[in-house]
Amino acid sequence: MVVKELQVRNKLGFHARVASRITRSVSAFQSTVNVCKEGRRFDLKSVTGVMMANAKHGDVVTVEIDGPDEETAAQALETLFAEKFGET
Amino acid sequence: MNGTIAVGGMALARVQVIAEQHTDVGRRAVEQTAAEEARLNAAAGLCGAALSELIRQLQEEGDADHADILDFQLLLLEDDNYMGRITRMVREERVNCEYAVSQCSQAYRDELSALDNPYLNERTADITDIEKRLLRALSQRDAAPVHPGPKIAAALDLTPSQVVELGRQGLRGIVLEKGGLSSHCVILARSMNIPCIIGAAGLLELVRDGQTLLLDAVRGQVIPEPTPEEIQAFEQYEAAYRAEQTELERFRHMVTATADGQPMKVYANITSELEVPELLKQGGEGVGLLRTELLYMERETPPDEETQYAAYSAIAAGLAGRPLIVRTLDVGGDKHIPYLNVPQEDNPFLGYRAIRYCLDHPEVFRPQLAAILRAAALGPVQLMLPMIAALPEVERAREAVVQVREELKERGVETGPVSLGMMVETPAAAVMANHFAGCVDFFSIGTNDLTQYLFAADRNNAKVAGLNSYFQPALLHMVDHVCQCAHRHGIEVDICGQAGEMDELIPLWVGMGVNNLSVSIPSIPRVRRAISQCSAAKCRRLADRVLQCSSDQAVMKCMKEEVKKWS
Numbered sequence: 001m002v003v004k005e006l007q008v009r010n011k012l013g014f015h016a017r018v019a020s021r022i023t024r025s026v027s028a029f030q031s032t033v034n035v036c037k038e039g040r041r042f043d044l045k046s047v048t049g050v051m052m053a054n055a056k057h058g059d060v061v062t063v064e065i066d067g068p069d070e071e072t073a074a075q076a077l078e079t080l081f082a083e084k085f086g087e088t
Numbered sequence: 089m090n091g092t093i094a095v096g097g098m099a100l101a102r103v104q105v106i107a108e109q110h111t112d113v114g115r116r117a118v119e120q121t122a123a124e125e126a127r128l129n130a131a132a133g134l135c136g137a138a139l140s141e142l143i144r145q146l147q148e149e150g151d152a153d154h155a156d157i158l159d160f161q162l163l164l165l166e167d168d169n170y171m172g173r174i175t176r177m178v179r180e181e182r183v184n185c186e187y188a189v190s191q192c193s194q195a196y197r198d199e200l201s202a203l204d205n206p207y208l209n210e211r212t213a214d215i216t217d218i219e220k221r222l223l224r225a226l227s228q229r230d231a232a233p234v235h236p237g238p239k240i241a242a243a244l245d246l247t248p249s250q251v252v253e254l255g256r257q258g259l260r261g262i263v264l265e266k267g268g269l270s271s272h273c274v275i276l277a278r279s280m281n282i283p284c285i286i287g288a289a290g291l292l293e294l295v296r297d298g299q300t301l302l303l304d305a306v307r308g309q310v311i312p313e314p315t316p317e318e319i320q321a322f323e324q325y326e327a328a329y330r331a332e333q334t335e336l337e338r339f340r341h342m343v344t345a346t347a348d349g350q351p352m353k354v355y356a357n358i359t360s361e362l363e364v365p366e367l368l369k370q371g372g373e374g375v376g377l378l379r380t381e382l383l384y385m386e387r388e389t390p391p392d393e394e395t396q397y398a399a400y401s402a403i404a405a406g407l408a409g410r411p412l413i414v415r416t417l418d419v420g421g422d423k424h425i426p427y428l429n430v431p432q433e434d435n436p437f438l439g440y441r442a443i444r445y446c447l448d449h450p451e452v453f454r455p456q457l458a459a460i461l462r463a464a465a466l467g468p469v470q471l472m473l474p475m476i477a478a479l480p481e482v483e484r485a486r487e488a489v490v491q492v493r494e495e496l497k498e499r500g501v502e503t504g505p506v507s508l509g510m511m512v513e514t515p516a517a518a519v520m521a522n523h524f525a526g527c528v529d530f531f532s533i534g535t536n537d538l539t540q541y542l543f544a545a546d547r548n549n550a551k552v553a554g555l556n557s558y559f560q561p562a563l564l565h566m567v568d569h570v571c572q573c574a575h576r577h578g579i580e581v582d583i584c585g586q587a588g589e590m591d592e593l594i595p596l597w598v599g600m601g602v603n604n605l606s607v608s609i610p611s612i613p614r615v616r617r618a619i620s621q622c623s624a625a626k627c628r629r630l631a632d633r634v635l636q637c638s639s640d641q642a643v644m645k646c647m648k649e650e651v652k653k654w655s
Contacts, residue, residue, distance in 0.1 A: 011466075012398055016160045016211050023163055047160065048169035048196065054205050088405055088466065 001066040002074040008055045010084035018085045019050040025080055031067025033077070044077075089288055091263065093308045094274045096610075097283030097329075099261030100314070100322045102235050105297040106243035106250065111223040113190035121179050128178060128185040131225035135218070136165050138253075145256055153365060154252050160211075161218045161249070170196060170215075185226055193219040205394070217249045240301050242291055251276045261303035263310050265291045268385075275359060275382075279366045281610060285310060336613040340371040344616050346598055350624040354616050355411070355606035357584055361399060364406035366609050371616070374411035376532065376606020377472070377584040378403065380456065381418060384425050390452050396459035404467040411468045413532065413582075413606075414460050415511065416485075417452065418442045418474040428452065437540075442475035447484050457492040464504030471506050472532055477514040482527050511584075513537035518566045521573035531574050532606070535585030539563055558587040559640035564596065568635060571600040582606055592644075594618040595651065596634060599627030626654065 010018065026033045026044050033044040035053050043049035044063070055061050065074045118124045139162045146155035164170045170192065177188040197212040240261040241254050251262070251273055262277050267286030277284040283305035295301060295312050302314035302322055311318060344352045355376030356367045367375070383391045383399055404412050420430050420441020428449075433439040446453040463469050473485050486508060496503050512518050513534035525531070535558060536547060542563055545552040557563075567583075574581035582604040587593055589607035591614070597605065598619060607615050630650050637643045 011401060013205075015208070015398070016214065017156050020156070020159050020163050023167075043168070046167050046169045047163040048167050051208055051211065052169075052199065052203070054203050054208060056205070 001064055002070045004063045004065070004074055004078065005060055006063055006078065006081040008057060008059045008061065009081065010087040011057050012087065013056040013059070014050050014053055016047075016051065018087065019047045021085050022050050022080065023047045025076060026073065029065075029067070029069050029073035029076070031065050031070045031073045033073060034064045036062040036064065089290065089294055089310045090308055091285035091288035091291075091310060093284075093305045094267065094286045095262075095278045095282060095284040095305060097261075097281070097305050098322055098325050099238075099240055099283050099303040099305075100319065101238040101240045101258075101260045101301065101303075103242050103295045103297060103299045103301045103312075104235055104239040104254070105292065105295065106241055106246060106254075107292075111186055111227045113186045113223070115187045116184040118178070118182050118184055121182050124178050124185055125175060127226065128175060128188075131185070131222055132165050132171060134225045135221045136162060139165070139221075142253055142256055146252075151365070153362065154255075157214075157252065158249060160214055161221070164214070164218050170218075186223060189219060189222050189226070210395070213248075217247055220247065221249075235298065240303050242295050242301070244292065246273045248273060248276055251280070255280050255282070261285075261301075261305070263288050263291060263301075263303055265289060275362050278609070279360075279363045281366065332614075336617060339613040339617045339620070340369075342371070342616070342620075344373065344619055346619055346627075347621060347623045348625055350598070352598070352602075352619050353604040354612050354619070355413070355582070355584075355604050356609045356612060357606050358403075358609070361402040361406060363609060364403055367612075368406075370609050370612040372410070372609065372612050374407065374413075374604075375403065376413050376582050376604055378412060378414045379418070380415060381423050381425070384417060384419070384428070387427070389427055390455070393455040393458045393462075396456055397462050400459055400463035400469070401466050404463045404469055407467060409467055411470060412463075413470045413472050413509070414463075415472045415474055416443070416456055416460075417446055419445055437546075443473050443481050443485065444475065447481065447488075450488065453488060454492050457489055458496055461489070461493055461496060461503040461506055462501060464506045465502045466504070469504065469506055470530065471508050472530075473508070473510045474534075475513060475537075476510045476524070477516045479520070479523060479527065482508075482510060482524065486527075509579075511537075512570050513541070513585075515542050515566065518542075518570050521570045522576070525573045525577035525579055528579065530580045530582065531570060532582040532584045533567060533570055533588075533602075535563070535567070535583060535587035538566065538585070539587075542566065557640045558590065558593055559643045561635065561637050561639065561643055564631075564643065565635060567597075567602075568600050568631065571602060575601055580604065589615050591615075591618045592647065595622045595627045595647070596631050598622040598624055599629070599631030601628075623654075 022044055034041045035044050037053050037055060042053040063077060139158050143155050143158050174188045174192045177192060178185055193215050197215050200212050201209050234257055238258045238260045241259060242263050245264055245266045259282055262282060262284040264286045265288055267274060274284060283303055285305050288310050299312055302311040302318055344354050353373040355374045356372040357377040358375055359379045359382045383396060400414060419425050419428055420439060421437050430440055460471050476482055493503060507529035509530035510528050511534045512531050517524060539556055540547045543555040545555040547556050571581050580603040583597060583602055584606040588605040589611045605615055634643050634646050637646055
C-alpha cells in the first residue's frame, strides 16, 4: 500500500466538477483509492465519496492506494493534485 | 394568451408539451428481485446512454460548462454510493425500483445538506435531476415522443438539464406556466438565446402537443394555430432579425471606439456565471453590472461567504482578465426575499431597500463583501453600491469594506484590490455628484430608477409612461451633470440602465463622455456598432444643442435632424 499526504490547492476544493475529474482519473486503475480526513475514510472512485470527503482549499488529506498498480496510480494522483485538478 | 417576456425574440414551431411525470414511488413488495434489478439496470442504461450522447455533443461544440452539469449526473449513475445503494435496497429489502430510487435519493440529499459546505449543499439539485430521469425511464409512460425538428417547449416549469437537453434537439422557444425572471431555467434560456415567455397561466389547457404555436416574445403573446397573417408577420421578423445578425457579425469581436477613435467599452449586465460563455461569444468586454439577488432567491437563509465566493470567482475566472462590477444586494423595491424580513411597506420603491437595508444588517452585508474581496484575487473586480442617496452611506459602506478586509487578512485568506463605486439612481446622488465623485472610484448611472425617481412616475404604470421617457431634458441634464462631475475628478462613468442600449440615445452618451455602456448580452454587437458610427466631437455639439431643448419631443426632433445631417 502507498500512503501519500496531498494538499488541496484549487480555490474551491472538492466540488462537483473536481469530484468528476478525480473519480474518472482513479477509476482507470485497479487499485483501491481511499482518502482519510479527520478519521473518516472515503472512496475516491466514487463521486459521492469525493464529495462527502468535503476537502477545502488548503486542506491536507491522506490518500491510501492499494493494489497491483498502486505506484502508477499514486503518481497520477500526485500530478492531479499538483495541477489543482485543472483549475485555479 | 399573454405572459411575461423573459427572453425576447420570436419562434414558430410545433409544441412539445413537457408534462410533469407523477410516478408512484410508494413501497411495493417484489417477488422477483432479479427481474426488478434488471428493470433498474435497463433504466440506468437508458439514462446513461442519453446523457453520454448529450455530453459528447456539447463537448464537440466546446460547451464545457453545460457538459459539466451533465457529466456529474452521469457519474452518479456509475456510483456505488448512489446506484449501488439503490440496487442493494431493491435486492435486500425486496422492494420496487421506484421506491428505492426515491428513498436513496432523499437519503443522499439529506447527507449532502448536512455537510458544512454550501457548495455541496446545493448539489442536491443534481440528485433531484438524476432521480427524475431515472423515474422517467422506469415509467414506460415516457410516451410523449420528442418531435423531430424545431420545437417550442411548453411546460409548468423546466429543470436546467431539461433545457440543456432540449437545446440539443431543435429547441426554438420556451413557454412556462410558472417560472421566475431570475430562475435558473430562464438564465439558461438567455445564455442560449432562446425566446422565452413565463407566467402563462392556463397554458397547458390551451395548447396541445404537436400543435403549431407562435411564440411572440416581443409582445409577450402565445398564439396557438396562428393565422396566415400572423405567420407572415413572424417571417418578416425572422428575415429582418437574420439580416441584422449578419450585418452585426463584424462588430462582435472588435475593440470598441467611436468613429473619431475615442475608446469606449461595451459591458454586459448579467446574473449568473452561466451567462459568461454567451457574453464572450457576443464580444462583451466585461461585466458592468452583476446583479447578485439571484444568489439570495429560492432559499431559506442568506447564502454564506463560500457560496457567494464560488459564484463570483467562477465569473471572475471565466472573464479572463476582463473587469467584473459586482453590485451588492439590491433587496426591496420589486425584489422581495422572504427570509430577510423586509417589512411590507406601502411604497417599497421609496422604502427600506438595497444599501439602506445592508448597512443595518452586517450579518447579511459582510459575507457578501468578503466574497467579493476574495474573488478580486482572480481578476479585476469592482464593488458597486446600489441606491446611494447621501454621503454617509458611502462612508459607512467603505468602513465595512475596510473591516472585512482586515478580518480576511487575520484569517490568512487571499484578497485582491477592489475599487469602490456607486450607482447613481437617486436624484439626490445625481445632484450631489460633484461631492460623491471625490469619494468613490466610479459611477454607474441606473437610468431606469433615476428616471422614475426624477419624474415621480412609476415605470410600470402605463398612465404615466409619457413622463417616464429617457428623452426628457430633465433626465439628460442630470446625466450630463453626473458625467461632468466624474470627468472633473478623473473617475469613470458608466450607464447600466436600459437607456444605455438605445441606438437613438447612444450619440448623446458618447457626446457626454460616458466611458462604458453596460447592456443586455444580445445587444452587445449592436451597441458597439452604434458607438462606432458616432464621432465624439460631433456628438458633444449634439449634446449641447439637445440640452437647450425644452421637451422630450423637441429632443427627439433635434436629434433626428442632426443625425440625418451626418449620414
